[in-house]
Amino acid sequence: MTQAPIIVAGLGGIGSAALAAVARRGVPVIGIDRLEPPHDLGSSHGGSRIIRAAYFEHPDYVPLARDAFQGWERLESETGRRCLERCGVLLTGGPKSEVLRESLSAAARHGIVAEEIEPDDLRRRWPMFDVPDDHRGLFEPDAGFVVPETGVAAHLEVARRHGARILTGLEVRAIEEGEGGPVVICDGRRLEASAVIVTAGAWTRTLLPELSSASLEPQRKVIVWCDSTEGRGSEIDSxxxxxxxxxxxxxxxxGVYYGVPAHAGQVGPSGVKIGFHGPGPAVDPEDVDREIAAEVTARFHRDVSDYLPGLLEPPHEAASCLYTMSLDQHFVIDRVPGRSGVVVAAGFSGHGYKFAPALGERIADLGLGLDAAHDVRFLGMSRFKG
Ligand SMILES: Cc1cc2nc3c(=O)[nH]c(=O)nc-3n(C[C@H](O)[C@H](O)[C@H](O)COP(=O)(O)OP(=O)(O)OC[C@H]3O[C@@H](n4cnc5c(N)ncnc54)[C@H](O)[C@@H]3O)c2cc1C
Known part of the structure; x- marks a missing residue:
């Protein structure tokens, strides 16, 4: 009897990496997406995602980040596509900044190359920045950004090359329990699987409503792009x-503002991309207001211009994107309790994409029935019990 395939439901940032990881192991696998990834209606678009190892969110992410850097380089050499640019990441904050304190502690604990920088030195090295005298900086020179649209396309290319079947424009309606394993119900099709990996991003709650204890709340976020003012183009380049x-x-x-510099081969609008990492309005992913109010883009520009004086024109482009927030803002990667052969990877809470190649491997392990790797056990469902 031929082995039923593993099915990956959702081929965005994380699902495309999981699909590639399963396919590389020579296991039959089918990937399904209701849209045509990479697309701009989920969480993996906008031309860039910051990647860094000195992780303020939780030090347990550091080993995963290290593995992810290697994963991005491997993906680049497999496909010849440029996914990662190591332009360095500069964090700055005042004396009470938790972001700075926790990043410094993660760097010290894990031996990450990172420099603590005094404000005078910061202004001298990056003259486009003006920070208050009580601010410090932390510079991680090997960090930078990855390009989600390129990453998704590259992971799908690798998956295809290793024999994965990819079905796009097909919506998974439900996952049922069959006699030999889970069954994926799509429009007009019933697909038997040896395991199902659910990587449906902001739509995860629709497919797995029982995961409400983890919250998995979709939120709308705004990003904007600003060109430089006249004659200062080189200062915003990576x-x-x-x-x-x-x-x-x-x-x-x-919340905190973050930005990604302009760079060669930029995907999407020109200039510096600016976002705000903090709470956003809860939304139904089927009904997201894609209009962005002028007062919102003006606020981004005004707030950031205090630190980059005279450098940026007002935003010439803005877009919306979805976070899927878990209850504690850490990822949810585990077997789904009470369902045989179903794995979930969701709740990336606005900081998941950098890890895609590393997480893809660990999600593939779970789909193949292997034990969760020790470095993702802290992301399991058991933490939401009670
Ligand atoms: C503005 C913004 C900035 C961010 N910045 C960073 C950053 O700097 N660094 C970082 O690491 N992370 C960042 N993130 C977070 C990161 O981008 C996300 O964590 C990651 O992209 C999530 O990927 P995903 O695969 O879960 O979701 P998605 O990429 O949205 O993929 C979900 C896929 O599932 C498909 N799907 C849904 N339902 C079904 C169904 N029923 N049947 C079939 N297919 C289905 C969808 O079509 C979609 O393609 C940011 C996110 C946003 C929005």
Whole structure:
């Protein structure tokens, strides 16, 4: 009897990496997406995602980040596509900045190459930045950004090359329990599987409503792009400007601004991409308002211009994108309790894409019935019990 394939439901940032990881192992695998990835209606678009190893969110992510850097390089050599640019990442914050404190601690604990920088030195090395005198910096020179659209396309290319079947424009409606394993119900089709990996991003709750204890709340986020002011184009280029993150201790509400410099071969709009990592409005992923109010883009420009004085024109482009927030803002990667052969990888809470190649391997392990790797056990469902 031929072995039923593993089915990956959702081929965005994380699902495409999981599909490639399963396919590389020579196991029959089918990937399904309701849209045509890479697309701009989920969480994996906008031309760039910051990647760094000195992780303030939780030090247990550091080994995964290290593995992810290698995974991106491997993907580049497999496909010849450029996914990763190591322009460095500069974090800056005041004396009470948790982002700075926790990043410094992760760097020290894990021996990550990172420099602590005094404000005078920061202004001298990156003259486009002006920070208050009580701010410090942390510069991680090997960090930078990855390009999600290229990453998704590259992972799908590798998966295809290793024999994966990819079905796009097909929606998974339900996952049922069959006699020999889970059965995926799509429009007009019933597909038997040896295991199902659900990587449906903001739509995960629709397919697995029982995961409500983890929350998995879709939120709408805004990103904007700003060109440089006249004659200052070279200062916003990745050869001079690192990716950056500013934590001004509550001045911007409960969140931080971040930016990715302009760069050669940029995917999407030109200029510096700016986002705000913090709470956003909860949304139904089927009904997202894609209009962006002028006052929102103006606020991004005004807030950031205090740190990059006179450097940026007002935003010439804006877009929306979805976060899927878990209850504690850490990822949810596990077998689904009470369902045989179903694995979930969701709740990436606005910081998951950098890890895609590393997570793809660990999600593939779970799909193949292997034990969860020790470095992702902290992301399991058991933490939500009670
Ligand atoms: C503005 C913004 C900035 C971010 N910045 C960073 C950053 O700097 N660094 C970082 O590491 N991360 C960042 N993130 C987070 C990161 O991008 C996400 O964590 C990651 O892309 C999530 O990928 P995903 O595969 O879960 O979701 P998606 O990429 O959205 O993929 C889900 C896929 O599932 C498909 N699907 C859904 N339902 C079904 C169904 N029923 N049947 C078939 N297919 C289905 C969808 O069509 C979609 O293609 C950011 C996110 C946003 C929005």
């Amino acid at each position: 050869s001079r400007m690192p990716a950056w993150l500013i934590d001004d201790e509550g001045r911007f509400g409960d």
